[in-house]
Amino acid sequence: MAYDTILVEQKGAVALITLNRPKALNALNRQLITELLSVYDALIAGGTTRSAVLTGAGDKAFAAGADITEMNGQGPADMAAFSALGHRMGARIETAPFPTIAAVNGFALGGGCELALSADFIHAAEEAKFGQPEVNLGLIPGFGGCTRLVRRVGVAWARELVETGDPISAAEALRIGLCNRVVPRAQLLEGALKTAQRIADRGPCAVRAARDVLLQTQDLDLVRANAFEMTAFGLVSASADSQEGMTAFVEKRPAKFQGK
Numbered sequence: 407m408a409y410d411t412i413l414v415e416q417k418g419a420v421a422l423i424t425l426n427r428p429k430a431l432n433a434l435n436r437q438l439i440t441e442l443l444s445v446y447d448a449l450i451a452g453g454t455t456r457s458a459v460l461t462g463a464g465d466k467a468f469a470a471g472a473d474i475t476e477m478n479g480q481g482p483a484d485m486a487a488f489s490a491l492g493h494r495m496g497a498r499i500e501t502a503p504f505p506t507i508a509a510v511n512g513f514a515l516g517g518g519c520e521l522a523l524s525a526d527f528i529h530a531a532e533e534a535k536f537g538q539p540e541v542n543l544g545l546i547p548g549f550g551g552c553t554r555l556v557r558r559v560g561v562a563w564a565r566e567l568v569e570t571g572d573p574i575s576a577a578e579a580l581r582i583g584l585c586n587r588v589v590p591r592a593q594l595l596e597g598a599l600k601t602a603q604r605i606a607d608r609g610p611c612a613v614r615a616a617r618d619v620l621l622q623t624q625d626l627d628l629v630r631a632n633a634f635e636m637t638a639f640g641l642v643s644a645s646a647d648s649q650e651g652m653t654a655f656v657e658k659r660p661a662k663f664q665g666k
Protein backbone atom coordinates (compact mmCIF):
# COMPACT_ATOMS: atom_id res chain seq x y z
CA MET A 407 0.00 0.00 0.00
CA ALA A 408 1.28 3.54 -0.73
CA TYR A 409 1.30 6.24 1.93
CA ASP A 410 2.09 9.96 1.61
CA THR A 411 3.98 10.37 4.86
CA ILE A 412 5.42 6.90 5.55
CA LEU A 413 7.70 4.58 3.62
CA VAL A 414 7.48 0.86 4.28
CA GLU A 415 10.00 -1.65 3.04
CA GLN A 416 9.69 -5.35 3.78
CA LYS A 417 13.06 -7.04 4.21
CA GLY A 418 12.02 -10.64 4.65
CA ALA A 419 10.42 -10.87 8.07
CA VAL A 420 11.69 -7.40 9.07
CA ALA A 421 9.71 -4.27 8.22
CA LEU A 422 11.58 -0.99 7.81
CA ILE A 423 9.19 1.89 8.52
CA THR A 424 10.37 5.43 7.73
CA LEU A 425 8.59 8.62 8.82
CA ASN A 426 8.70 10.66 5.63
CA ARG A 427 8.11 14.38 6.09
CA PRO A 428 11.77 15.45 6.09
CA LYS A 429 11.02 19.11 5.18
CA ALA A 430 9.03 19.42 8.42
CA LEU A 431 11.59 17.32 10.33
CA ASN A 432 9.09 14.44 10.24
CA ALA A 433 6.70 16.33 12.53
CA LEU A 434 3.75 14.15 13.49
CA ASN A 435 0.57 15.51 11.96
CA ARG A 436 -2.80 13.73 11.93
CA GLN A 437 -2.18 12.26 8.51
CA LEU A 438 1.18 10.76 9.49
CA ILE A 439 -0.15 9.27 12.72
CA THR A 440 -3.21 7.86 10.94
CA GLU A 441 -1.01 6.38 8.22
CA LEU A 442 1.37 4.91 10.79
CA LEU A 443 -1.59 3.20 12.46
CA SER A 444 -2.63 1.80 9.06
CA VAL A 445 0.89 0.55 8.44
CA TYR A 446 0.87 -1.35 11.73
CA ASP A 447 -2.65 -2.70 11.05
CA ALA A 448 -1.53 -3.98 7.64
CA LEU A 449 1.67 -5.55 9.01
CA ILE A 450 -0.24 -7.22 11.85
CA ALA A 451 -2.93 -8.51 9.44
CA GLY A 452 -0.24 -9.79 7.05
CA GLY A 453 1.07 -12.05 9.81
CA THR A 454 4.59 -12.44 8.40
CA THR A 455 6.41 -9.55 10.09
CA ARG A 456 8.56 -10.69 13.02
CA SER A 457 10.16 -7.36 13.90
CA ALA A 458 10.26 -3.75 12.71
CA VAL A 459 12.67 -0.84 12.62
CA LEU A 460 11.19 2.65 12.84
CA THR A 461 13.30 5.60 11.68
CA GLY A 462 13.05 9.09 10.18
CA ALA A 463 13.76 10.27 6.64
CA GLY A 464 16.57 12.78 6.08
CA ASP A 465 19.62 13.38 8.20
CA LYS A 466 18.22 15.83 10.76
CA ALA A 467 15.32 14.23 12.55
CA PHE A 468 13.63 11.09 13.72
CA ALA A 469 10.64 13.34 14.48
CA ALA A 470 10.75 16.90 15.85
CA GLY A 471 7.48 16.47 17.68
CA ALA A 472 3.80 16.79 17.08
CA ASP A 473 3.09 19.19 14.20
CA ILE A 474 2.96 22.58 15.94
CA THR A 475 1.53 24.30 12.86
CA GLU A 476 -1.40 21.90 12.81
CA MET A 477 -1.98 22.10 16.59
CA ASN A 478 -1.82 25.89 16.68
CA GLY A 479 -5.24 27.41 17.34
CA GLN A 480 -7.06 24.16 18.01
CA GLY A 481 -9.60 23.96 20.81
CA PRO A 482 -9.56 21.51 23.72
CA ALA A 483 -11.86 18.98 22.02
CA ASP A 484 -9.63 18.76 18.94
CA MET A 485 -6.53 18.58 21.13
CA ALA A 486 -8.03 15.78 23.24
CA ALA A 487 -8.90 13.89 20.04
CA PHE A 488 -5.36 14.43 18.78
CA SER A 489 -3.94 13.14 22.05
CA ALA A 490 -6.21 10.07 21.81
CA LEU A 491 -4.96 9.44 18.26
CA GLY A 492 -1.35 9.66 19.45
CA HIS A 493 -2.08 7.29 22.33
CA ARG A 494 -3.67 4.80 19.91
CA MET A 495 -0.50 4.95 17.84
CA GLY A 496 1.71 4.28 20.88
CA ALA A 497 -0.48 1.42 22.09
CA ARG A 498 -0.60 -0.16 18.61
CA ILE A 499 3.22 -0.20 18.42
CA GLU A 500 3.60 -1.40 22.00
CA THR A 501 1.05 -4.22 21.73
CA ALA A 502 1.73 -5.35 18.15
CA PRO A 503 2.65 -9.05 17.95
CA PHE A 504 6.19 -8.11 16.89
CA PRO A 505 8.79 -5.82 18.47
CA THR A 506 9.79 -2.43 17.06
CA ILE A 507 13.25 -0.91 17.38
CA ALA A 508 13.37 2.89 17.09
CA ALA A 509 16.47 3.93 15.14
CA VAL A 510 16.74 7.57 16.17
CA ASN A 511 18.74 9.39 13.50
CA GLY A 512 18.44 12.98 14.76
CA PHE A 513 15.97 15.05 16.78
CA ALA A 514 13.48 13.00 18.79
CA LEU A 515 11.58 15.81 20.49
CA GLY A 516 8.15 15.95 22.08
CA GLY A 517 5.87 13.54 20.21
CA GLY A 518 8.98 12.21 18.43
CA CYS A 519 10.53 11.14 21.74
CA GLU A 520 7.16 9.73 22.80
CA LEU A 521 6.95 7.73 19.57
CA ALA A 522 10.45 6.33 20.15
CA LEU A 523 9.40 5.41 23.69
CA SER A 524 6.53 3.33 22.28
CA ALA A 525 9.09 1.11 20.58
CA ASP A 526 10.59 -1.84 22.47
CA PHE A 527 13.97 -0.12 22.66
CA ILE A 528 15.97 2.64 21.04
CA HIS A 529 19.23 2.75 19.10
CA ALA A 530 20.53 6.26 18.45
CA ALA A 531 22.98 8.03 16.16
CA GLU A 532 25.71 10.05 17.88
CA GLU A 533 24.05 13.30 16.68
CA ALA A 534 20.60 12.38 18.05
CA LYS A 535 18.93 14.65 20.58
CA PHE A 536 16.09 13.65 22.86
CA GLY A 537 13.71 15.89 24.77
CA GLN A 538 10.20 16.75 25.90
CA PRO A 539 10.10 20.49 25.12
CA GLU A 540 6.32 20.86 25.38
CA VAL A 541 6.50 23.24 28.36
CA ASN A 542 8.23 25.74 26.04
CA LEU A 543 4.94 25.83 24.12
CA GLY A 544 2.79 25.97 27.25
CA LEU A 545 1.81 22.34 26.73
CA ILE A 546 2.56 19.01 28.37
CA PRO A 547 3.50 15.76 26.63
CA GLY A 548 0.32 14.39 25.08
CA PHE A 549 1.33 11.06 23.58
CA GLY A 550 2.52 9.18 26.66
CA GLY A 551 5.64 11.25 27.33
CA CYS A 552 5.12 11.59 31.06
CA THR A 553 3.85 8.06 31.53
CA ARG A 554 6.27 6.02 29.41
CA LEU A 555 9.29 8.22 30.14
CA VAL A 556 9.01 7.72 33.89
CA ARG A 557 8.86 3.94 33.39
CA ARG A 558 11.93 4.03 31.12
CA VAL A 559 14.27 6.39 32.94
CA GLY A 560 12.80 6.77 36.44
CA VAL A 561 11.02 9.63 38.09
CA ALA A 562 14.02 11.94 38.67
CA TRP A 563 15.11 12.16 35.03
CA ALA A 564 11.51 12.20 33.77
CA ARG A 565 10.87 15.21 35.98
CA GLU A 566 13.99 17.04 34.79
CA LEU A 567 13.27 16.38 31.11
CA VAL A 568 9.56 17.24 31.23
CA GLU A 569 9.82 20.20 33.63
CA THR A 570 12.81 21.95 32.00
CA GLY A 571 11.99 21.02 28.42
CA ASP A 572 15.75 20.89 27.79
CA PRO A 573 17.05 18.40 25.22
CA ILE A 574 19.76 15.89 26.02
CA SER A 575 22.45 14.36 23.82
CA ALA A 576 22.50 10.75 22.67
CA ALA A 577 25.38 10.11 25.08
CA GLU A 578 23.28 11.39 28.00
CA ALA A 579 20.27 9.40 26.78
CA LEU A 580 22.48 6.31 26.83
CA ARG A 581 23.69 7.07 30.35
CA ILE A 582 20.16 7.37 31.75
CA GLY A 583 18.85 4.30 29.94
CA LEU A 584 16.61 6.12 27.47
CA CYS A 585 18.42 4.46 24.58
CA ASN A 586 20.33 1.18 24.52
CA ARG A 587 23.10 2.01 22.04
CA VAL A 588 24.72 5.01 20.41
CA VAL A 589 26.49 4.44 17.11
CA PRO A 590 27.91 6.52 14.24
CA ARG A 591 25.03 7.62 12.05
CA ALA A 592 26.30 5.63 9.05
CA GLN A 593 25.97 2.44 11.07
CA LEU A 594 22.61 3.16 12.73
CA LEU A 595 20.21 1.58 10.27
CA GLU A 596 22.40 -1.40 9.44
CA GLY A 597 22.86 -2.14 13.16
CA ALA A 598 19.17 -1.78 14.00
CA LEU A 599 18.19 -3.98 11.05
CA LYS A 600 20.72 -6.63 12.13
CA THR A 601 19.26 -6.62 15.64
CA ALA A 602 15.75 -6.81 14.18
CA GLN A 603 16.82 -9.76 12.04
CA ARG A 604 18.23 -11.57 15.10
CA ILE A 605 14.86 -11.12 16.82
CA ALA A 606 13.05 -12.30 13.66
CA ASP A 607 15.16 -15.46 13.64
CA ARG A 608 14.07 -16.44 17.18
CA GLY A 609 10.95 -18.40 18.06
CA PRO A 610 8.11 -15.98 17.17
CA CYS A 611 5.69 -17.31 19.81
CA ALA A 612 8.41 -16.99 22.44
CA VAL A 613 9.36 -13.42 21.46
CA ARG A 614 5.70 -12.44 21.45
CA ALA A 615 5.00 -14.01 24.84
CA ALA A 616 8.16 -12.62 26.42
CA ARG A 617 7.38 -9.04 25.36
CA ASP A 618 3.80 -9.50 26.53
CA VAL A 619 5.06 -10.54 29.97
CA LEU A 620 7.53 -7.62 30.05
CA LEU A 621 4.77 -5.16 29.12
CA GLN A 622 1.87 -6.52 31.16
CA THR A 623 3.79 -7.08 34.38
CA GLN A 624 5.65 -3.79 34.65
CA ASP A 625 3.10 -2.29 37.02
CA LEU A 626 2.24 -5.49 38.91
CA ASP A 627 3.61 -6.56 42.26
CA LEU A 628 6.19 -9.37 42.14
CA VAL A 629 3.82 -12.15 43.17
CA ARG A 630 1.26 -11.35 40.46
CA ALA A 631 3.98 -10.63 37.90
CA ASN A 632 5.61 -14.00 38.52
CA ALA A 633 2.24 -15.75 38.26
CA PHE A 634 1.69 -14.07 34.88
CA GLU A 635 5.14 -15.22 33.74
CA MET A 636 4.50 -18.81 34.87
CA THR A 637 1.24 -18.95 32.92
CA ALA A 638 2.86 -17.49 29.80
CA PHE A 639 5.76 -19.96 30.14
CA GLY A 640 3.32 -22.85 30.29
CA LEU A 641 1.42 -21.61 27.23
CA VAL A 642 4.57 -21.07 25.17
CA SER A 643 5.86 -24.53 26.04
CA ALA A 644 2.73 -25.92 24.33
CA SER A 645 3.78 -24.35 20.99
CA ALA A 646 5.24 -26.41 18.14
CA ASP A 647 8.07 -23.87 18.06
CA SER A 648 9.23 -24.65 21.59
CA GLN A 649 9.33 -28.37 20.78
CA GLU A 650 11.23 -27.61 17.57
CA GLY A 651 13.68 -25.31 19.40
CA MET A 652 14.56 -27.90 22.02
CA THR A 653 14.69 -30.80 19.52
CA ALA A 654 16.94 -28.77 17.21
CA PHE A 655 19.29 -28.09 20.14
CA VAL A 656 19.47 -31.79 21.02
CA GLU A 657 19.98 -32.72 17.35
CA LYS A 658 22.64 -29.99 16.99
CA ARG A 659 20.95 -28.24 14.05
CA PRO A 660 19.39 -24.80 13.54
CA ALA A 661 15.74 -24.60 14.55
CA LYS A 662 13.06 -24.06 11.90
CA PHE A 663 10.43 -21.96 13.64
CA GLN A 664 6.98 -21.55 12.12
CA GLY A 665 5.37 -19.18 14.58
CA LYS A 666 2.97 -21.87 15.78
Ligand code: DAK
Pocket residue numbers: 429430431433470471472473474475485486487488489490492513515516517518539540543545546547548549
Ligand atom coordinates in the same frame (compact mmCIF):
# COMPACT_ATOMS: atom_id res chain seq x y z
N1 DAK B 1 6.02 20.97 13.95
C1 DAK B 1 5.90 21.54 12.74
N2 DAK B 1 6.94 21.93 11.99
C2 DAK B 1 8.17 21.73 12.51
C3 DAK B 1 8.37 21.14 13.78
C4 DAK B 1 7.22 20.75 14.51
N3 DAK B 1 7.30 20.14 15.70
N4 DAK B 1 9.69 21.10 14.02
C5 DAK B 1 10.29 21.63 12.95
N5 DAK B 1 9.38 22.00 12.04
C6 DAK B 1 9.62 22.62 10.73
C7 DAK B 1 10.07 24.06 10.88
O1 DAK B 1 8.96 24.93 11.05
C8 DAK B 1 10.76 24.30 9.55
O2 DAK B 1 9.78 24.50 8.55
P1 DAK B 1 9.97 25.64 7.40
O3 DAK B 1 10.15 26.91 8.16
O4 DAK B 1 11.23 25.21 6.67
O5 DAK B 1 8.73 25.55 6.58
C9 DAK B 1 11.41 22.97 9.28
O6 DAK B 1 10.70 22.00 10.07
C10 DAK B 1 12.88 22.91 9.69
O7 DAK B 1 12.96 23.32 11.05
P2 DAK B 1 13.95 24.48 11.55
O8 DAK B 1 14.22 25.47 10.44
O9 DAK B 1 13.42 25.00 12.82
O10 DAK B 1 15.27 23.63 11.79
P3 DAK B 1 16.44 23.93 12.82
O11 DAK B 1 17.52 22.97 12.49
O12 DAK B 1 16.78 25.39 12.85
O13 DAK B 1 15.85 23.59 14.25
C11 DAK B 1 14.62 22.21 15.85
C12 DAK B 1 15.48 22.24 14.55
C13 DAK B 1 14.13 20.75 16.02
C14 DAK B 1 15.47 22.59 17.05
C15 DAK B 1 13.44 23.19 15.69
O14 DAK B 1 12.78 22.94 14.44
C16 DAK B 1 12.42 23.06 16.79
O15 DAK B 1 12.62 23.57 17.87
N6 DAK B 1 11.29 22.41 16.46
C17 DAK B 1 10.20 22.25 17.41
C18 DAK B 1 10.55 21.20 18.45
C19 DAK B 1 9.44 21.03 19.46
O16 DAK B 1 9.08 21.96 20.19
N7 DAK B 1 8.91 19.83 19.50
C20 DAK B 1 7.77 19.54 20.37
C21 DAK B 1 6.54 19.77 19.60
S1 DAK B 1 5.16 19.77 20.72
C22 DAK B 1 -0.94 17.03 23.08
C23 DAK B 1 -0.62 16.17 22.04
C24 DAK B 1 0.70 16.05 21.67
C25 DAK B 1 1.66 16.83 22.27
C26 DAK B 1 1.33 17.68 23.30
C27 DAK B 1 0.01 17.80 23.73
N8 DAK B 1 -2.32 17.19 23.49
C28 DAK B 1 -3.29 16.79 22.57
C29 DAK B 1 -2.60 17.86 24.71
C30 DAK B 1 3.00 16.80 21.78
C31 DAK B 1 3.54 18.03 21.60
C32 DAK B 1 4.77 18.18 20.87
O17 DAK B 1 5.40 17.25 20.38
